[in-house]
Amino acid sequence: MQKKLLLGDEAIALGAIDAGLSGVYAYPGTPSTEITEFIQNNLVAKERGIHSRWCTNEKTAMEAALGMSYCGKRALVCMKHVGMNVCADAFVNSAITGVKGGLVVLAADDPSMHSSQNEQDSRFYAKFAMVPVFEPGSQQEAYDMVADAFELSERLKEPVLFRVVTRLAHSRAAVQVHEPVSENALDVSQDSWVLLPAMARKKYAALIEKQPLMEKAAEESMYNRMESGSGSIGIVACGIAYNYVKEVLGDEAKVLKISQYPLPAGQIRKLASESDAILVVEDGQPVVEEQLAALLGAGYPVKGRLTGDLPRTGELTPDCVAAALGKPSGPAFDNAKNLVGRPPQLCQGCGHRDVYTALNKVLSEYPDYRIFGDIGCYTLGALPPFRALSSCVDMGASITMAKGAADSGFFPAVAVIGDSTFTHSGMTGLLDAVNDGSNITVVISDNLTTGMTGGQDSAGTSRYEAICVGLGVEPGHVRVVVPLPQNMEEITRILREEIAYEGVSVVIPRRECVQVAARHARERKATQEKADRK
Amino acid sequence: MKKDIILCGVGGQGILSIATIIGQAATEAGINLKQAEVHGMSQRGGDVQSNLRLSTETIWSDLIPQGGADLVISMEPMEALRYLPYLAKDGTVVTGSKAFINIPNYPDEAALMEEIDSLPSSVKFDIDAIAKDAGNARGANMVLLGMAAPFLEILSVEQLRKAVAVVFARKGESVVEANLKAFDKGVEASRS
Numbered sequence: 095m096q097k098k099l100l101l102g103d104e105a106i107a108l109g110a111i112d113a114g115l116s117g118v119y120a121y122p123g124t125p126s127t128e129i130t131e132f133i134q135n136n137l138v139a140k141e142r143g144i145h146s147r148w149c150t151n152e153k154t155a156m157e158a159a160l161g162m163s164y165c166g167k168r169a170l171v172c173m174k175h176v177g178m179n180v181c182a183d184a185f186v187n188s189a190i191t192g193v194k195g196g197l198v199v200l201a202a203d204d205p206s207m208h209s210s211q212n213e214q215d216s217r218f219y220a221k222f223a224m225v226p227v228f229e230p231g232s233q234q235e236a237y238d239m240v241a242d243a244f245e246l247s248e249r250l251k252e253p254v255l256f257r258v259v260t261r262l263a264h265s266r267a268a269v270q271v272h273e274p275v276s277e278n279a280l281d282v283s284q285d286s287w288v289l290l291p292a293m294a295r296k297k298y299a300a301l302i303e304k305q306p307l308m309e310k311a312a313e314e315s316m317y318n319r320m321e322s323g324s325g326s327i328g329i330v331a332c333g334i335a336y337n338y339v340k341e342v343l344g345d346e347a348k349v350l351k352i353s354q355y356p357l358p359a360g361q362i363r364k365l366a367s368e369s370d371a372i373l374v375v376e377d378g379q380p381v382v383e384e385q386l387a388a389l390l391g392a393g394y395p396v397k398g399r400l401t402g403d404l405p406r407t408g409e410l411t412p413d414c415v416a417a418a419l420g421k422p423s424g425p426a427f428d429n430a431k432n433l434v435g436r437p438p439q440l441c442q443g444c445g446h447r448d449v450y451t452a453l454n455k456v457l458s459e460y461p462d463y464r465i466f467g468d469i470g471c472y473t474l475g476a477l478p479p480f481r482a483l484s485s486c487v488d489m490g491a492s493i494t495m496a497k498g499a500a501d502s503g504f505f506p507a508v509a510v511i512g513d514s515t516f517t518h519s520g521m522t523g524l525l526d527a528v529n530d531g532s533n534i535t536v537v538i539s540d541n542l543t544t545g546m547t548g549g550q551d552s553a554g555t556s557r558y559e560a561i562c563v564g565l566g567v568e569p570g571h572v573r574v575v576v577p578l579p580q581n582m583e584e585i586t587r588i589l590r591e592e593i594a595y596e597g598v599s600v601v602i603p604r605r606e607c608v609q610v611a612a613r614h615a616r617e618r619k620a621t622q623e624k625a626d627r628k
Numbered sequence: 629m630k631k632d633i634i635l636c637g638v639g640g641q642g643i644l645s646i647a648t649i650i651g652q653a654a655t656e657a658g659i660n661l662k663q664a665e666v667h668g669m670s671q672r673g674g675d676v677q678s679n680l681r682l683s684t685e686t687i688w689s690d691l692i693p694q695g696g697a698d699l700v701i702s703m704e705p706m707e708a709l710r711y712l713p714y715l716a717k718d719g720t721v722v723t724g725s726k727a728f729i730n731i732p733n734y735p736d737e738a739a740l741m742e743e744i745d746s747l748p749s750s751v752k753f754d755i756d757a758i759a760k761d762a763g764n765a766r767g768a769n770m771v772l773l774g775m776a777a778p779f780l781e782i783l784s785v786e787q788l789r790k791a792v793a794v795v796f797a798r799k800g801e802s803v804v805e806a807n808l809k810a811f812d813k814g815v816e817a818s819r820s
Contacts, residue, residue, distance in 0.1 A: 097655070099651055099655050099661070125667060127667075261664060264664060264665045264666070265663060265664040265665065265690040266651060266662070266664075267661060267662045267687075268655060268660070334690070337688040337689045337690065338688070338689050341688040411691055411693075412689045412692075412696075413693055413694050423693045424693075424694075424696070425695055426694045426713045426714070426715070427712040427713055427715055427717070428713065430709035430712045431739075431743060432706065432735040432736065432740040432743050433710055433735065434706075434731065434733050434734065434735060435675075436706075436707075436731055438639065439674070440672065441672065471672065
């Protein structure tokens, strides 16, 4: 046994490796990225040849993991919460097919939207797909739980959702770890996962039949436990919410900690019978609070985010939990007087800056214009000094929204999308635009990496022109420029030409992300120094 | 004994390195630790912070309650003030004094300094200048750590110094030496 200081994400990664993982499949997304990165750099994972290359998007990740599970091996899929929307088709249907090798689907939720466009709660997806959820309350629990999640997945032959929130994913603590167990052997026994209606109906009935087993597992889970404290209010605390309750009440807390779902109805009824009311403390949306109202009947008082006892939005804090428990935090200083916001911004020297400078210059020549944006560093082009974007919705929406605007008669409609976002979800939209002959200009701002999440490999690097031409964009209207201030005249000329062209045109400004370029330079220097020493 | 610390600055100033070193020292000393970091979009030149909790007892919350931080350690004066509601009434602010101005509406610097000086307990130095004097222009974060070291109490200055050496060891002896020098200059300034 050895103690290591690990981020929640790293604890999950190591927990998976030590539980006999054979492959992680993921697309980078804050706050989940560090899980896959840890596995990519782990020695045991390298020795064992555990799959860890980034996938093109969350759907391809989920499906590949399902294929690995079909062959009996343990697979992990990792994504940020909105990635669940992208892989939802595969995820929901994997509950119908069932699994063979343990399949753990990790969703990292981001309440307070630290790096996201919404704060959807992934536990809804598990309820929708009718599969169990694990929600660790600490880094140690995160490490330990991964093995239990794989075991439960194999015992029930169902995928298991593993839900964390930013505050656990990106917080470090000491974790006791053990030696890794062996991987599962390849199991090529013939299983039919063909979801034709007649077969899907049987499989769906089987999933329904497994529900009591899932409930029993949660009822008996070591992760769901009651602590008999004092007071008339019973507290249901989910995942890391338990820590805030303990921070405020210590041993006085009469609390049922929940870290495994479906809800342990028996334990909840017991707590309710011993209390006058229940306060639900959960990070994210009021998933449990809603279910408790149904479980305990309309007459039983259930408090939480819906009743205003806790804030309706945003991540939990020790302060808001303390207030809900009637024990507000101690005296504090007021907000400072000499203080203003410091929003994030594009790095100095970043190529996206030159792209927006050029676009603003060219488009200001038109009486009216719209630039539809997308998800990545370049979304910061919406903020001063550029104020260039009219929208940023979901991965790939820049192209399809520009297309819809053009279809409605608007001109000029321009899309700005990053290289990694384009291969994630932009290609299919571009094909629609080509087939419709939509009058749009798509700017694929190619920095040769997935920048926002810290510079992971981008799936289509060096193939963007070929992809666009392959999808049917006229080769003469796929133009590449180098976004640098000294090239401004050429960039603006090409943008003018392609916006004027009636049809689908693609402009690819290409220059490596300055952060990644700096990292590459450091790596080259280190390699050189190593060689020099030899 | 416990020490709750908010480390803060602007993305890219190196506060996570400070956190890593304190974490290393705490682990070595067998002290419990929880450290919440900021990754992702907020790192791009915006304000960043890390909640660092050290204790000989069990630590529950990853976040420090308002009015609970014993120390605010900041690379930059305005960022130090951002977390004022989290500072304990008897807590201390340790901050670099040179403004990092990457926004058009940065507040009046004299008023800012006055507000910091009006706090019950604060220490501020030009950590960039000290780092430069120590021959390590990129070591301002280590100067800051040195400045804060005497206030950490739960860890000794020597324990922190040792952790600086351990964390930078893989980058070679010259990097270790440069960072130790910056650290020592910070300790010296704080004690002067």
